[in-house]
Amino acid sequence: MNTTAIILAAGEGTRMKSKVHKVLHTLCGRAMVDYPIRTVRALGVERPVVVVGHAAECVRAHLSDTVDFAVQDKSTGWGTGHAVMSAQPFIPADGLVFILAGDMPLLRVTDLERMRDAVETGAAGAMLTAVAGDPTGYGRVLRDETGAVSAIVEHRDCTAEQLGVKEINASVYCFRVSALLSALPRIGNDNNQHEYYLTDVVSILRADGLRIEPIVVPMEDCMGINDRVQLSQATKVMQRRINERLMRAGVTIIDPDHTYIEDAVTIGQDTVVHPGCTLQGDTVIGSDCTLLPHCRMSNAVVGDATTVEASVLIDCRVGSHTTVGPNAYLRPKACVGNHCRIGDFVEIKNSNIGDGTKVSHLTYVGDADLGKNINLGCGVVFSNYDGKRKYRATVGDGAFIGCNVNLVSPVAVQAGAYIAAGSTITEDVPGGALAIARERQRNLEGWVEARKAEGKL
Numbered sequence: 401m402n403t404t405a406i407i408l409a410a411g412e413g414t415r416m417k418s419k420v421h422k423v424l425h426t427l428c429g430r431a432m433v434d435y436p437i438r439t440v441r442a443l444g445v446e447r448p449v450v451v452v453g454h455a456a457e458c459v460r461a462h463l464s465d466t467v468d469f470a471v472q473d474k475s476t477g478w479g480t481g482h483a484v485m486s487a488q489p490f491i492p493a494d495g496l497v498f499i500l501a502g503d504m505p506l507l508r509v510t511d512l513e514r515m516r517d518a519v520e521t522g523a524a525g526a527m528l529t530a531v532a533g534d535p536t537g538y539g540r541v542l543r544d545e546t547g548a549v550s551a552i553v554e555h556r557d558c559t560a561e562q563l564g565v566k567e568i569n570a571s572v573y574c575f576r577v578s579a580l581l582s583a584l585p586r587i588g589n590d591n592n593q594h595e596y597y598l599t600d601v602v603s604i605l606r607a608d609g610l611r612i613e614p615i616v617v618p619m620e621d622c623m624g625i626n627d628r629v630q631l632s633q634a635t636k637v638m639q640r641r642i643n644e645r646l647m648r649a650g651v652t653i654i655d656p657d658h659t660y661i662e663d664a665v666t667i668g669q670d671t672v673v674h675p676g677c678t679l680q681g682d683t684v685i686g687s688d689c690t691l692l693p694h695c696r697m698s699n700a701v702v703g704d705a706t707t708v709e710a711s712v713l714i715d716c717r718v719g720s721h722t723t724v725g726p727n728a729y730l731r732p733k734a735c736v737g738n739h740c741r742i743g744d745f746v747e748i749k750n751s752n753i754g755d756g757t758k759v760s761h762l763t764y765v766g767d768a769d770l771g772k773n774i775n776l777g778c779g780v781v782f783s784n785y786d787g788k789r790k791y792r793a794t795v796g797d798g799a800f801i802g803c804n805v806n807l808v809s810p811v812a813v814q815a816g817a818y819i820a821a822g823s824t825i826t827e828d829v830p831g832g833a834l835a836i837a838r839e840r841q842r843n844l845e846g847w848v849e850a851r852k853a854e855g856k857l
């Protein structure tokens with residue numbers, strides 16, 4: 401059947417107490433509203449209709465032209481029913497229509513499939529319900545003696561007896577278009593909030609003798625996010641799902657409760673992730689890697705069989721069979737090859753490090769191109785900035801740069817050159833040469849005794 405989806409995102413979300421629109425708050429690297437959109441796309445609805453109102457520009461800017469937008473005009477009414485009326489021009493004349501809230505990121509594709517099946521096999525509509533431990537705030541599902549849903553009553557409108565009902569309305573529906581369109585104009589706003597409640601569609605259709613199939617799903621799937629406490633609870637569930645998906649695909653996660661991996665991250669088989677790692681954005685980790693505790697990576701691409709420990713990698717690439725850290729900092733456009741060693745307290749930015757090159761300790765490499773099999777000693781600094789402009793340096797294959805060397809860019813060290821420890825290199829070094837650029841050492845024999853004799857020490 402022809403299928404449409406409407407996602408409600410016009411509400412103010414006042415309970416978030418935020419400058420940011422509720423549905424744009426993120427969980428595991430994606431905005432809340434991105435999840436229901438992805439879920440309906442999995443059912444073949446490429447361009448869902450998103451109902452915007454409050455802070456509409458921000459929601460539009462985030463989703464750009466990937467969806468259709470319906471605008472809910474507050475001056476003509478309010479409430480979830482009114483929001484759906486605003487989307488009416490986008491609803492085709494026949495088929496099915498899903499209605500979801502933008503604040504329910506944990507909904508599963510299979511939940512929607514069950515609703516669609518119910519409608520395709522004869523029901524006028526289907527709705528998701530769940531049994532809540534604490535139903536406070538949710539609309540309650542009232543059933544008659546046959547088990548059919550007779551009405552949904554909002555928490556605010558419940559009698560004392562109805563407040564005791566644990567089955568809640570998830571606020572996710574699938575209707576036959578004809579049934580929805582016949583009920584919408586009959587929704588009133590005679591309730592505690594003087595809003596047009598979409599929930600009234602259920603009792604209206606029932607009065608018409610039509611059947612709305614209740615589909616009970618785990619409470620977890622239909623958790624609505626209204627405040628930051630619920631945001632953190634939903635994030636935990638989402639994180640568990642991501643980690644379980646990765647573990648089932650062959651990734652070892654030592655302690656999933658303390659491993660933070662965003663939704664778009666990919667990790668290859670037999671990689672082991674230790675506690676305290678945070679993997680963000682479009683990070684891609686190959687197979688057989690070991691991520692030791694406390695790594696943060698954002699948009700990092702790492703090859704196979706590489707080990708990283710307690711390091712920060714941002715917008716950078718690292719090859720295979722390389723080790724990084726502990727405490728290395730790879731900044732944007734750091735590109736490290738295969739079989740490299742990037743050791744402790746090394747910072748690399750906008751630089752290429754060729755295969756087999758070792759940068760073992762306490763070094764800054766900025767705006768440089770390093771060839772293969774180079775050894776950088778401890779404490780090498782690429783002086784790439786003169787206070788006004790940045791300059792590049794190059795180091796050829798097999799060069800050996802001693803400890804505590806400054807390379808003042810722009811400068812070129814050719815293949816196989818050696819640089820003596822403590823040198824400040826301001827001029828190019830030819831291949832195979834040894835460059836020494838430091839004060840020659842003098843030893844003043846007996847200096848200490850003489851000073852003491854003068855009473856100056």
Ligand code: UD1
Pocket residue numbers: 408409410411412413451472478479480481482483501502503537538539540552554568569570571596597598599623624626
């Ligand atoms: C709604 C349901 C309630 C259900 C609960 C589940 C109604 C009347 N109540 O209540 O039965 O248990 O969800 O989470 O439907 N929105 C608009 N325009 C509006 C009002 C809301 O677009 O005029 C959007 C909001 O942005 C939000 C969604 O609809 O994404 C739900 O609105 P919200 O105010 O959170 O409804 P609840 O009070 O949670």
Ligand code: CA
Pocket residue numbers: 501503624625626
């Ligand atoms: Ca809600």
